[in-house]
Amino acid sequence: MTGQGGxxxxxxxxxxxxxxxxxxxxxxxxRIRELEIQEEQERRRREAAHAALRWKIQPQRSNATALLHRGDCTLYPMDGGFINREEAMIALAEPDIEPCEICRPDTGLVSG
Incomplete structure (x- = not known):
């Protein structure tokens, strides 16, 4: 219904x-959904970058030695329990811990 004067x-x-x-x-x-997705992607990028600067030790199994991995190595995924650079260098000096042959956590660790 139209009022007066159209x-x-x-x-x-x-x-x-x-x-x-x-x-x-x-x-x-x-827009909120887009921003939430962007925030989650950024959070994951930050976590991945932070994990890449840390290391983790895969415990010894019955017939295998313990392995040192880079924090972002997917061969031994875990949440938390990361070690710092100094601790990783100490771990590499241990005779019963070897570096992962895939992620090569020892590359740049000793010389850097």
Whole structure:
């Protein structure tokens, strides 16, 4: 229903406003989802970069020696329990701990 002079009625104006606001809510929700995904990706990148600067020791198994891995090595995934550079150098000096042949945690460790 149109008001006087061909203008939209107050009801039509409010319905149009509601449509616009619902559109805006959908746009904002989509943007929030995008930002949440970006934040999660950035958090994972930071964690991976931090893990790459640390090391971890895979305990000795019955017939194998213990292994030293880079913190980001996927052959021995774990959460927490990382060791620092000095501790990794000490671990490499131990006769019963060997460096992982895949991630090569000893590369740059001793000379750096």
């Amino acid at each position: 203008e939209p009625s107050p009801l039509e104006k409010n319905r149009a406003l509601l449509d616009w606001l619902e559109y805006q809510v959908v746009q904002v929700k989509n």
